[in-house]
Amino acid sequence: MPDSAPTSSPASAAEVLNLLRSHGGRVTRSRRVLLEVLFAASEHMNAEEIGAEVARVEPAVNMSTVYRNLEELQQLGVVVHTHLGHGPATYRLASAAHPHLYCESCGATFHLPLDIFEELSDTALRTHGFSVDATHFAIPGRCAACSQS
Amino acid sequence: MPDSAPTSSPASAAEVLNLLRSHGGRVTRSRRVLLEVLFAASEHMNAEEIGAEVARVEPAVNMSTVYRNLEELQQLGVVVHTHLGHGPATYRLASAAHPHLYCESCGATFHLPLDIFEELSDTALRTHGFSVDATHFAIPGRCAACSQS
DNA sequence: GTACCTGCAAATCTTTTGCACGACA
């Protein structure tokens, strides 16, 4: 299995299944449903939520299968995971990745445009030769409501 | 026990012990040694490393005691913890807190001056009323060496 | 003396892994 292939972000579950096949993988029920869930998701979902959603269509999918398939899809570059503060990782399609603010007090999250990281990324690259990944961990802090109390 | 008191960062273990006492806490051997370890630390240490270091002076300190005391000190505002990528949290004196870059490939960390976050913090505050905590989670990415390969 | 701390063991939560069986190509 190759490392994060720079694929041109597949736009449907069917395309990802083809990609899987072309990498020697097999198309199974749980993979098909997992992908449908991910393509239908509007919000971040953690592994358990994804498993629950998959189970609505395909009961008794095991969490280990969910984790293994999410890992597989991450290696194909189709899926990424993000850490929002403490607690379980959240997963989504790589094409939908973006930076987040995460309130450590109430758990609220806010989406940010990628360019908010521009200056920081440039500085990190210039001073340390370091390439910033702005989407893997949320920026923690306190939201407006929680700052007042 | 009060929430994160805005104390004027104590400069020695003895000062923190006084602070503890003034909050109804007691000065115990494990607390004294834990503080000495933290004041002597030049690098980030995770809970296990701290426990090992404490055990050199005071054998058989239990990890649960280490965790409980670290938590206590965080509530007093004396200690903070930082997450460097996946893996255990690292602890240090709040007065020594600063942002980090963390290489997801080799695990190397780089210290950053706080002002590298200035623009991002300003934007988050202006657009979302959000106060960024730049030290709680490291900025992930790839260091210069790992970017080449 | 009493409230607070500690050790010990067990529980927690998320994620990973070993193994034998079942299914896609």
Added chain:
DNA sequence: TGTCGTGCAAAAGATTTGCAGGTAC
């Protein structure tokens, strides 16, 4: 048919918690 995927159960790692006994003040 042979390889790959799955379920199940158990392990893993980091941290938390309940409880009974010990200690600072």
